[in-house]
Amino acid sequence: MAFASDRPIFLELADAIAADVLAGLYPEESQVPSTTELAVHYRINPATAGKALNRLVDAGVIYKKRGVGMFVATGAPEAMRRQRRAEFHAEFVVPLLSEAHRLGLTTTDVVSLITKDPS
Amino acid sequence: MTTLATPDLATVTSGISIRHLDKSYGNLLVLDNLNLDLAPDRVYGLLGPNGAGKTTLMSVICNHTFRSAGTVLLDGDDPAENAPVLARTCFIREDQAYNDVFSVGAILGIMPGFYPSWDEDLCRRLVGRFRLPLRRSARKLSRGQKSALAIVISLASRAPYTFLDEPYLGLDPTAREIFYEELMADIAEHPRTIVMSTHLIDEAADLMEEVVVLHQGTVVLHADVDEARSSAFVARGRVDDVRAFAAGREIVAEHALGQILSVTIRGSVGPEEEDLAASRHVSLEPASLQDLIAALGIHDLTTALTQENR
Numbered sequence: 001m002a003f004a005s006d007r008p009i010f011l012e013l014a015d016a017i018a019a020d021v022l023a024g025l026y027p028e029e030s031q032v033p034s035t036t037e038l039a040v041h042y043r044i045n046p047a048t049a050g051k052a053l054n055r056l057v058d059a060g061v062i063y064k065k066r067g068v069g070m071f072v073a074t075g076a077p078e079a080m081r082r083q084r085r086a087e088f089h090a091e092f093v094v095p096l097l098s099e100a101h102r103l104g105l106t107t108t109d110v111v112s113l114i115t116k117d118p119s
Numbered sequence: 120m121t122t123l124a125t126p127d128l129a130t131v132t133s134g135i136s137i138r139h140l141d142k143s144y145g146n147l148l149v150l151d152n153l154n155l156d157l158a159p160d161r162v163y164g165l166l167g168p169n170g171a172g173k174t175t176l177m178s179v180i181c182n183h184t185f186r187s188a189g190t191v192l193l194d195g196d197d198p199a200e201n202a203p204v205l206a207r208t209c210f211i212r213e214d215q216a217y218n219d220v221f222s223v224g225a226i227l228g229i230m231p232g233f234y235p236s237w238d239e240d241l242c243r244r245l246v247g248r249f250r251l252p253l254r255r256s257a258r259k260l261s262r263g264q265k266s267a268l269a270i271v272i273s274l275a276s277r278a279p280y281t282f283l284d285e286p287y288l289g290l291d292p293t294a295r296e297i298f299y300e301e302l303m304a305d306i307a308e309h310p311r312t313i314v315m316s317t318h319l320i321d322e323a324a325d326l327m328e329e330v331v332v333l334h335q336g337t338v339v340l341h342a343d344v345d346e347a348r349s350s351a352f353v354a355r356g357r358v359d360d361v362r363a364f365a366a367g368r369e370i371v372a373e374h375a376l377g378q379i380l381s382v383t384i385r386g387s388v389g390p391e392e393e394d395l396a397a398s399r400h401v402s403l404e405p406a407s408l409q410d411l412i413a414a415l416g417i418h419d420l421t422t423a424l425t426q427e428n429r
Contacts, residue, residue, distance in 0.1 A: 008345035009325060036307035043299040044325045045162055046307035 009044055013052035018061055018080060021072055028074045032062055132195040134159045134312070135180060135280070140189035142175055142336075149175045151336035153189070159279070160310040162326055164317060164344070166412060167333035173316040174213065176333065177282040181210040193280060206235055209278035211269035213285040217257035223268060224253035227275075234276040241305065242275035248297050262289030270298055274305055283315040295319075299326060320409045324348075332412060344408070351411050352388050355381040356401035364401045372413060383410055 017032060026032050033041070038049035053070055056062045061076045084091075100110045128136055135157040142150040149172045157163055165173050178184040180191055182198050182205055191198060198204040217226055227246070231237040246253065249267035252260075260268065266288050273281050287295050303326065306313060317323045324330075330347050332340040340347065351371065354364055361380040369385040383406050396403050 008348070010345075036304060039303040039307045040300055042325070043296070043303055045328050046303060046310075047161070047328050048325070049307075 010048045010051035010055065013038065013042065013044070013049065014055040017052065017056060018059075021061055022077055022080050022084075024077070026072050028072050028076065030072055031068075032056075032070045032072060034069055128190065128192065134194070136190075136192040137180070138190040140176075140179065140191060141187045142172075142179055142184065143187050149336055150179065150186075153333075153337050155331065155338050155341065157312065157314070157329075157331075159194075159312050161328045162306065162313045163315065164320070164323060164327035164330045165314055165333065166317070166320060166330055167339075171333040172336040173333055174284055177210055177284055177314060177316070178212070180280075181205065181208045181282060183210060183212070206233075207278060208280045208282070209234060209273055209276035210282040211273055211284065213269075213288060215265070215269060219256060219258040222254050222256050223251055223260070226257060226268070227253070227271065230272055230276070234278055236277035236279070238275050238277050241277075242271060245271040245274060245301060248301070249294060263291065263294065264289075266290050267294060270301075274301060277305075277309055277311065280312045281314070283313065285316055285318070287317075287319070295322070299323075302326065320412060321407045324408045330408065347411055348405065348408055349387050351383055351385050351406040353381060353383050353404045353406050353410065354396065354401050355379065355404065356396075356399060360399040360401050364395055364399050372410070383413075 017026075020026055021032075032053070035046050035049045035053060038044070038052070039046040042049070053062065057064060057070070060073055061080065062070045063073050064070055097107060097110060100107070105113075128138060135155070137153060137155040140150050140153040140155075141148065153172070153176065165176070167173055175184065179186045180193070180198065182200070185199070193204050193207065196204045198208065223246075227242060230242075231239070245251075249264075249271065251264060251267055251271065255264075257265075257268070266286060267290065270283075270286055273283055273286070287298060290298065302313070315323065315327070324344060327344050330340065330342060330344055331338055342350070354361055356364070357378055358375070358380040361382055365382050365384060370382050371385055372383040374381045388403055392403065395401075
């Protein structure tokens with residue numbers, strides 16, 4: 001059961017930026033938006049925006065260049081990809097199968113749906 | 120009720136500290152033994168029903184109104200009759216009266232004399248963005264324009280302690296967006312303490328770091344906004360399922376629509392709640408800050424009070 005919208009905004013924002021890093025919108029060693037830019041863009045408290053960036057610093061996704069701003073760490077997208085692969089089963093496969101079983105579909109049914117020609 | 124730690128007054132040298140504050144108008148006690156500590160450079164939402172004492176509290180802190188009893192300290196000093204301390208505050212009342220013969224431009228022209236940190240460039244930009252008519256007399260401004268003028272003065276004052284009393288009465292949604300954007304941009308660059316009273320709780324919630332809820336002249340909740348938000352949730356489903364889910368939990372509000380029941384429950388959602396909800400086909404949603412205020416029972420009390428007064 002997902003409860004994503006209950007999460008504090010700073011977590012949502014940190015995840016959104018991390019997703020953009022993973023998608024390549026912010027390449028390695030490129031600058032991510034500042035606290036002020038995030039606060040103005042999303043109309044959120046600058047402290048909230050700062051908490052989101054600090055969380056990404058702690059996770060090693062971005063790093064701070066003093067007086068310049070925040071930049072995507074080299075290797076961060078690959079590290080995130082590795083972590084998400086490790087979480088893929090619990091995050092996606094388990095909920096998929098539990099919904100399938102609720103609907104009366106067997107695991108074999110699901111496998112054949114996945115391997116079915118998309119056309 | 121959530122209460123933050125109460126430090127010893129003698130040790131407080133920054134921020135706002137209030138102890139045992141009373142304010143009465145004749146027999147009417149508007150602030151009743153109010154205690155509050157606000158750390159500097161944060162944005163506070165001052166919430167509560169009409170008549171809770173929000174405007175009076177801001178007015179007493181800024182010495183626009185004398186207090187009846189108690190202590191108020193601003194950065195460790197009493198603001199009462201203390202010009203250097205009061206120069207650090209800006210408070211434009213929701214019903215601020217201006218001399219009718221003055222134009223908007225003339226009013227803005229004298230402001231630098233009141234506010235040592237006044238920023239003329241910011242003032243000009245805001246006047247432009249809100250399209251304030253500089254030559255019009257204050258008397259002829261619409262409700263929205265009066266609010267815009269108050270916002271211009273409040274933000275351009277750059278006062279370390281800025282109080283915004285219902286800052287957007289009469290403002291259209293576009294003007295409110297401009298206000299949010301300018302406020303966030305300016306405090307990011309120039310951090311200062313903002314205390315903002317509002318009834319648009321959910322719309323303004325993302326701007327705030329902490330919420331202070333007043334009711335009948337006292338603080339009934341003072342919490343971090345995320346903490347306040349996660350202190351209640353809404354469970355929705357078929358009546359029997361929701362009843363089974365909610366058994367033994369603190370229900371603060373409920374609404375029925377045919378066979379569907381929706382209840383607001385005090386507490387947070389953990390794996391146990393998620394599993395139980397899934398097995399009962401009950402959906403869980405976050406309660407909004409507005410729901411939480413209602414959940415504190417304040418609105419029920421207010422209704423009772425209003426009826427009593429009739």
